[in-house]
Amino acid sequence: SNGLPPPCSSEIYCYGELIDTVMKMRIYHDSKTFVDLRLKNPPNETIIAFHDFMEISNNTPTIDQVKVWLENHFNPAGSELTPYIPEDFNEKPTFLEGITDKKFKKFASDLNRIWINLCRKIIDEVKDHPELSSIIYVPGRFIIAGGRFHEFYYWDSYWIIRGLLVCEMFQTVRSMIHNFLTIIEQYGFIPNGGRIYYLARSQPPLLSGMMKSYIDRTHDYEFAISSVDLLEKEFNYFITKKTVIVKGHRLARYIDESSGPRPESYREDSSIGNEFDTDEERENFYSEIKAAGESGMDFSSRWFINKNGENIGTLKDLKTRHIIPVELNAILYWNARIISEIFGYAKNTVKQKEYEMKANEILKAVNEVLWNEELGIWTDYDLINNKSRPYFSPTNFAPLWTKCFDATKSLVIADKIVAYIKNLRLDDYPGGTPNSLYSTGEQWDWPNSWAPMQHMIILGLDNLEDSRTSSLAITWAERWIQSNFIAFEKTGNMYEKYIATELGGFGGGGEYEVQTGFGWSNGVILDLLDKYGQNVKSPGSYASQILIDIKLYFVILVIKQIV
Numbered sequence: 001s002n003g004l005p006p007p008c009s010s011e012i013y014c015y016g017e018l019i020d021t022v023m024k025m026r027i028y029h030d031s032k033t034f035v036d037l038r039l040k041n042p043p044n045e046t047i048i049a050f051h052d053f054m055e056i057s058n059n060t061p062t063i064d065q066v067k068v069w070l071e072n073h074f075n076p077a078g079s080e081l082t083p084y085i086p087e088d089f090n091e092k093p094t095f096l097e098g099i100t101d102k103k104f105k106k107f108a109s110d111l112n113r114i115w116i117n118l119c120r121k122i123i124d125e126v127k128d129h130p131e132l133s134s135i136i137y138v139p140g141r142f143i144i145a146g147g148r149f150h151e152f153y154y155w156d157s158y159w160i161i162r163g164l165l166v167c168e169m170f171q172t173v174r175s176m177i178h179n180f181l182t183i184i185e186q187y188g189f190i191p192n193g194g195r196i197y198y199l200a201r202s203q204p205p206l207l208s209g210m211m212k213s214y215i216d217r218t219h220d221y222e223f224a225i226s227s228v229d230l231l232e233k234e235f236n237y238f239i240t241k242k243t244v245i246v247k248g249h250r251l252a253r254y255i256d257e258s259s260g261p262r263p264e265s266y267r268e269d270s271s272i273g274n275e276f277d278t279d280e281e282r283e284n285f286y287s288e289i290k291a292a293g294e295s296g297m298d299f300s301s302r303w304f305i306n307k308n309g310e311n312i313g314t315l316k317d318l319k320t321r322h323i324i325p326v327e328l329n330a331i332l333y334w335n336a337r338i339i340s341e342i343f344g345y346a347k348n349t350v351k352q353k354e355y356e357m358k359a360n361e362i363l364k365a366v367n368e369v370l371w372n373e374e375l376g377i378w379t380d381y382d383l384i385n386n387k388s389r390p391y392f393s394p395t396n397f398a399p400l401w402t403k404c405f406d407a408t409k410s411l412v413i414a415d416k417i418v419a420y421i422k423n424l425r426l427d428d429y430p431g432g433t434p435n436s437l438y439s440t441g442e443q444w445d446w447p448n449s450w451a452p453m454q455h456m457i458i459l460g461l462d463n464l465e466d467s468r469t470s471s472l473a474i475t476w477a478e479r480w481i482q483s484n485f486i487a488f489e490k491t492g493n494m495y496e497k498y499i500a501t502e503l504g505g506f507g508g509g510g511e512y513e514v515q516t517g518f519g520w521s522n523g524v525i526l527d528l529l530d531k532y533g534q535n536v537k538s539p540g541s542y543a544s545q546i547l548i549d550i551k552l553y554f555v556i557l558v559i560k561q562i563v
């Protein structure tokens, strides 16, 4: 062990003989199923019952015997959640009127309706008996990610909230933000997702971004003012727990604080873990894989550092804790800016200035350590080899998205960004920007393309306020909407991830099957249609427009001849 506690203190859900046996015997196709089951009896009684069961079966029960035992002692996965029809659901939100393309208007209306399928509440019994389940109790309704992810996910919620706001579901958004605030109050930070097995790591800290999106739409400044202390608490958690000094600057990286495999992927992690010779190497691997979980990009060559200091390798080469990621620092900059803005509303000028200074410090650090002059964009930094990592990742654009750049240099930055896009031929992909240029079979690598990353790039390009990048932003928004639309028309589903090399194809790879639903994909489309609804057209409509134009031309010709 690395001297750290397991991911949570539950001997059912995070460590111990029961989880070890169930996972090793491959009782469930998806490891996550077991840790999402709900206990019928108190944990200690269940543990004793399991010891007895193992003893009676000479420690060699059959798979069927274990299955029966589990059925007798657990309720199904997800049974602590109940579907909920949000009171603020609106069949016809106003933004639909701004979408000129009829097919896209219908698409947006269909996606709006999906919020009802994805809305959940936690049943009251969980509040009285939290020990019977791995779910983290929150008082209000929320939107789940979708598919196998039937709880909230931290960073997913940012893009979900963007879509909810467009659909005028302001109370649902307030409830989701309030839930997160209660979690910060209790734990000091927001875990990766709404389960206790996620309690030793977070995800990219986007709660302040959610609050900013909410107040920009609703002007509910009172809510922001009353929450600012908790936003500050979360910011301090990241600064104190996740930062290191690089070239004289304080910068953050992803890091987990536990020992052992990820409970939700116990089997997968243990089987790779067993390939290491020593306990120390094994624990280091577990830490790196959980840190990658914190990044939200689980998994990607982005976190590989092999012996030559390159990103070529396998999960055994994960070195997440030794890489300074661009987006995490760009997001922390944004947090400091938003917190400063809210202190401004509260007329607390001392705090307002304090956070302005903190933001400026991060801005300086990001631009001095992560700006890659040769490539003309920001890139991650390798702490082992003390060098910049020159690899493409959509997150290289993150400082544009959070405005973590010197606006007086916009033109120079735009020149470089346009050249970078051209050099890497990023405009050539029909199905969105890929997540990396390397194919490893991991889900956050080539050729998969992900909704949050498209949103980050598109809004980032737009923030440069340059005609070239703004026009690219519209083109890429249209491409992304078209691709999701085609897949939706073909299959009736919205996907967790798509594929960059195909217009209308969905993604794959990684440790579980591609999921449908899907919160952040829906949120991104809705937000893009709200912004670009008057500029984008559905596939085929350009061809039909040309046909209409040709017909019109001949009609005019005929009329002219008659006249």
Ligand SMILES: OC[C@H]1O[C@H](O[C@H]2O[C@H](CO)[C@@H](O)[C@H](O)[C@H]2O)[C@H](O)[C@@H](O)[C@@H]1O
Pocket: 032, 145, 149, 153, 154, 155, 156, 192, 193, 262, 264, 265, 293, 294, 295, 296, 297, 298, 299
């Ligand atoms: O169960 C494996 C991993 O699943 C989650 O990650 C993926 O889904 C999340 C929900 O949509 C998303 O936030 C994340 O970016 C995806 O990679 C979970 O977050 C991981 O921690 C977990 O190990």
